[in-house]
Amino acid sequence: MADNGQRQKRVTTSHWGAFEVVTEGDRIVATGPFAPDPAPSSIPDALPAAVHHHTRVARPSVRRGWLKGRKRAGRGSDDFVELPWDEALDIAAAEIDRIRRTHGNEAIYGGSYGWASAGRFHHAQSQAHRFLNCIGGYTSSFASYSTGCAQAIIPHVLGADFHDIGYVQQDGWQTIHDHSETLVMFGGVNAKNAQVSMGGITEHDTGGWLSQIIAKGTACYNIGPQRSDAPEGCIWLPVRPGSDTALMLALAYVLETEGLADQAFLARYTAGYARFRPYLMGETDGTAKTPAWAAPLCGVPPEVIIALARRMAATRTLIAVAWSLQRAEHGEQPYWMAVVLAAMLGQIGLPGGGIGFGYGAIGGVGKSLIGLTGMTLSQGQNPVQTFIPVARVGDMLRNPGGSYAFNGAERRYPDIRLVYWAGGNPFHHHQDLNALHEAWQRPETVIVNEPWWTATAKRADIVFPITTSYEREDIGRSNLDDYLFHMPQLVPPVGEARDDYAVFAELAERLGAGPAFTEGRSAADWIVHLYADYQERAAQKGVTVPDLDTLRSQNWVRLPIREEGWRPGLFTRFRADPDAAPLPTLSGRIEIFSETIDSFGYDDCPGHPVWLPPSEWLGAATVQAPLHLVSPQPADKLHSQLESALADMPGQRPVTLKMHPADAEARGVVAGDLVRVFNTRGACRARAAVSDGIARGVVALPTGAWFGDTGGNIDPDGNPNVLTKDVGTSQLGQGCSAHTALVDVARIDA
Ligand SMILES: Nc1nc2c(c(=O)[nH]1)N[C@H]1C(S)=C(S)[C@@H](COP(=O)(O)OP(=O)(O)OC[C@H]3O[C@@H](n4cnc5c(=O)[nH]c(N)nc54)[C@H](O)[C@@H]3O)O[C@H]1N2
Numbered sequence: 001m002a003d004n005g006q007r008q009k010r011v012t013t014s015h016w017g018a019f020e021v022v023t024e025g026d027r028i029v030a031t032g033p034f035a036p037d038p039a040p041s042s043i044p045d046a047l048p049a050a051v052h053h054h055t056r057v058a059r060p061s062v063r064r065g066w067l068k069g070r071k072r073a074g075r076g077s078d079d080f081v082e083l084p085w086d087e088a089l090d091i092a093a094a095e096i097d098r099i100r101r102t103h104g105n106e107a108i109y110g111g112s113y114g115w116a117s118a119g120r121f122h123h124a125q126s127q128a129h130r131f132l133n134c135i136g137g138y139t140s141s142f143a144s145y146s147t148g149c150a151q152a153i154i155p156h157v158l159g160a161d162f163h164d165i166g167y168v169q170q171d172g173w174q175t176i177h178d179h180s181e182t183l184v185m186f187g188g189v190n191a192k193n194a195q196v197s198m199g200g201i202t203e204h205d206t207g208g209w210l211s212q213i214i215a216k217g218t219a220c221y222n223i224g225p226q227r228s229d230a231p232e233g234c235i236w237l238p239v240r241p242g243s244d245t246a247l248m249l250a251l252a253y254v255l256e257t258e259g260l261a262d263q264a265f266l267a268r269y270t271a272g273y274a275r276f277r278p279y280l281m282g283e284t285d286g287t288a289k290t291p292a293w294a295a296p297l298c299g300v301p302p303e304v305i306i307a308l309a310r311r312m313a314a315t316r317t318l319i320a321v322a323w324s325l326q327r328a329e330h331g332e333q334p335y336w337m338a339v340v341l342a343a344m345l346g347q348i349g350l351p352g353g354g355i356g357f358g359y360g361a362i363g364g365v366g367k368s369l370i371g372l373t374g375m376t377l378s379q380g381q382n383p384v385q386t387f388i389p390v391a392r393v394g395d396m397l398r399n400p401g402g403s404y405a406f407n408g409a410e411r412r413y414p415d416i417r418l419v420y421w422a423g424g425n426p427f428h429h430h431q432d433l434n435a436l437h438e439a440w441q442r443p444e445t446v447i448v449n450e451p452w453w454t455a456t457a458k459r460a461d462i463v464f465p466i467t468t469s470y471e472r473e474d475i476g477r478s479n480l481d482d483y484l485f486h487m488p489q490l491v492p493p494v495g496e497a498r499d500d501y502a503v504f505a506e507l508a509e510r511l512g513a514g515p516a517f518t519e520g521r522s523a524a525d526w527i528v529h530l531y532a533d534y535q536e537r538a539a540q541k542g543v544t545v546p547d548l549d550t551l552r553s554q555n556w557v558r559l560p561i562r563e564e565g566w567r568p569g570l571f572t573r574f575r576a577d578p579d580a581a582p583l584p585t586l587s588g589r590i591e592i593f594s595e596t597i598d599s600f601g602y603d604d605c606p607g608h609p610v611w612l613p614p615s616e617w618l619g620a621a622t623v624q625a626p627l628h629l630v631s632p633q634p635a636d637k638l639h640s641q642l643e644s645a646l647a648d649m650p651g652q653r654p655v656t657l658k659m660h661p662a663d664a665e666a667r668g669v670v671a672g673d674l675v676r677v678f679n680t681r682g683a684c685r686a687r688a689a690v691s692d693g694i695a696r697g698v699v700a701l702p703t704g705a706w707f708g709d710t711g712g713n714i715d716p717d718g719n720p721n722v723l724t725k726d727v728g729t730s731q732l733g734q735g736c737s738a739h740t741a742l743v744d745v746a747r748i749d750a
């Protein structure tokens with residue numbers, strides 16, 4: 001930190017990468033690019049204004065109605081009473097204690113999902129989980145909104161953990177560049193999304209690799225509702241959202257009927273093709289999955305499907321599937337079917353062939369690095385076994401004691417009395433926010449740690465003001481990146497903000513678990529402790545990292561952990577010898593038919609991939625809801641973060657809704673018009689943009705606007721989650737189905 005208003009420039013890192021920060025005294029005044037980054041993100045432009053914004057939580061705050069008689073009513077509309085730290089901590093600790101004694105620790109929901117900020121020690125979710133484990137445990141959550149469905153289905157089909165495949169085993173960019181002749185991208189590969197990565201991405205290279213791959217002459221197909229999901233130079237095949245499985249089945253049908261399926265590969269490396277083939281051919285259900293069958297479902301003409309299938313069989317083809325496809329009802333099916341399609345091509349395990357996931361979802365996917373993990377705060381053990389699939393939080397709150405199916409088990413929702421959230425914004429991230437708002441009224445108490453007055457903080461009973469990562473010291477690194485950062489404290493805490501660690505240490509102390517939580521260490525001691533462990537792990541891999549003091553003075557270092565060229569992964573070893581290196585599936589093979597899944601008896605996820613139309617898609621469009629809403633990630637920020645500063649900028653809110661010229665014209669909408677986007681679940685405002693780069697019948701509204709005052713029943717800034725559907729992907733995955741929603745749009749006349 002600088003004294004006396006002195007100007008200083010330092011580097012720090014964040015989920016969107018490293019950047020320079022200019023401070024003057026106690027304030028961040030500017031940010032700038034980090035020189036080694038070939039394509040720096042402009043997300044931090046909003047940071048100086050956001051850090052010092054009037055929407056920061058200044059002091060511990062308790063909702064008036066709750067303070068005066070523990071009233072649940074008023075959550076989200078009451079005002080708050082500011083209290084001194086000690087008083088607020090005493091109240092919170094007493095309430096946590098009362099709940100755990102009266103209802104047991106299972107009654108505390110501490111899943112606390114969310115990205116929070118970069119920085120290894122001050123990782124909010126780890127801090128929250130460690131604290132709750134120290135005081136007897138909590139109901140936890142499984143997987144993420146990002147990939148919850150994939151994390152359930154892929155282990156059945158390929159054996160391995162989904163993230164191990166996506167981050168470690170699948171081909172890197174160099175291999176794709178050198179070997180792939182055809183890149184078939186379902187959902188595109190979007191450099192805009194690769195701007196961010198959990199914990200940071202320093203050299204943003206996804207866009208650069210795509211340019212090189214296109215320049216080389218690799219045929220790149222962007223299959224999805226938006227042309228902008230892939231760069232210029234790709235062949236765009238507009239498809240209706242939620243219809244990819246039908247298209248994939250038709251591609252498979254062409255392979256099978258034209259003798260292009262690799263029967264030898266299917267025989268040696270897969271299990272159950274014989275049970276899937278009759279479905280493909282229409283022998284089991286009377287419908288052959290021909291290109292003519294798929295064309296009206298997905299919107300791709302039959303001749304285009306046939307030509308693509310032939311090209312995929314004739315060339316080294318990599319099928320790249322975006323995470324977005326599984327963030328939708330029946331999201332298991334396109335994931336499973338993409339694997340089956342790749343297996344039929346017989347190229348799994350060959351360089352530049354087969355299948356990969358999420359190349360454009362986050363930065364760092366496709367970077368080939370020597371794995372170097374560590375610097376993780378231990379969360380301890382959770383004595384409570386109860387968990388929910390993360391995106392089922394609304395159902396859990398609505399339905400205490402209710403039963404539901406998940407991945408082969410019958411499970412029961414716990415009766416939640418206290419919600420503790422640190423580092424996430426469920427009133428940004430969850431679907432059907434009006435319904436969540438209702439469900440949120442049920443718990444007796446909600447405690448939130450937050451730097452800003454988000455919609456979630458406003459719906460809490462107790463809010464603790466938290467530092468941002470610029471107000472505390474930390475170490476920045478990510479498993480998908482090859483840089484290591486000292487993240488200096490750049491400015492003093494804003495208002496009375498404290499670190500999550502300090503809050504949880506105080507609460508733990510009051511609940512008799514102080515030493516268990518802190519192990520006698522200050523935050524600074526923990527950084528030394530975690531760093532020493534990291535240094536040791538690095539040394540074991542033959543990687544030298546500077547000692548902490550050196551890193552502090554250098555600010556950052558590039559780690560020598562890049563791997564050059566082709567790296568043989570799980571699939572290469574499997575291909576070389578499937579008996580010696582079987583996949584960790586039930587059969588040891590790629591499961592085209594899964595006995596396990598079949599035994600669950602789920603009609604929404606049977607024993608092999610099938611076409612299951614979602615409940616809301618263009619094939620089920622109605623007069624009331626004729627348009628399909630996709631709600632992708634925002635280009636200018638990370639989820640709902642930095643929103644308060646962005647929303648201040650002229651012309652930025654409401655958020656822009658992209659629509660097709662024909663759909664705009666039919667509604668008398670022209671570019672720049674203020675529109676109302678609505679369905680039976682809710683409504684929001686948006687600013688129309690008209691583009692032929694979106695499939696007809698589809699509208700796109702990025703996430704991230706703060707869920708605002710719903711007075712008049714219209715969310716003012718354009719949060720798509722007032723419109724989305726809160727339903728699990730299926731009984732198997734129970735993932736988030738954000739991309740499944742029908743809406744209509746109307747001009748708002750001034
Ligand atoms: N419609 C629709 N909805 C979606 C999606 C979609 O595609 N469509 N995508 C989903 C996906 S994949 C995701 S991952 C989620 C993202 O949802 P979230 O991860 O919940 O979104 P963020 O805005 O990143 O929320 C992080 C919060 O942590 C706060 N924070 C930052 N640093 C700290 C800290 O140090 N301590 C504490 N206590 N708090 C901190 C921030 O201010 C912010 O409010 O959204 C999901 N929602």
Ligand SMILES: Nc1nc2c(c(=O)[nH]1)N[C@H]1C(S)=C(S)[C@@H](COP(=O)(O)OP(=O)(O)OC[C@H]3O[C@@H](n4cnc5c(=O)[nH]c(N)nc54)[C@H](O)[C@@H]3O)O[C@H]1N2
Pocket residue numbers: 145146147186187188190192193194195196223224225226229239240241242243244322323324325327328360361362630631632633634635636637638639739
């Ligand atoms: N700038 C920025 N980048 C981010 C984030 C952010 O907030 N800001 N968030 C990060 C997070 S948490 C995650 S999980 C990843 C998510 O990464 P993805 O899941 O890849 O991202 P989305 O933006 O949800 O969707 C990408 C595209 O998929 C297309 N799509 C939607 N439905 C379908 C469909 O049914 N079929 C096909 N073929 N395409 C479809 C849409 O046109 C959309 O633009 O992004 C990460 N990257």
Ligand SMILES: [Mo]
Pocket residue numbers: 144145146147
């Ligand atoms: Mo995500």
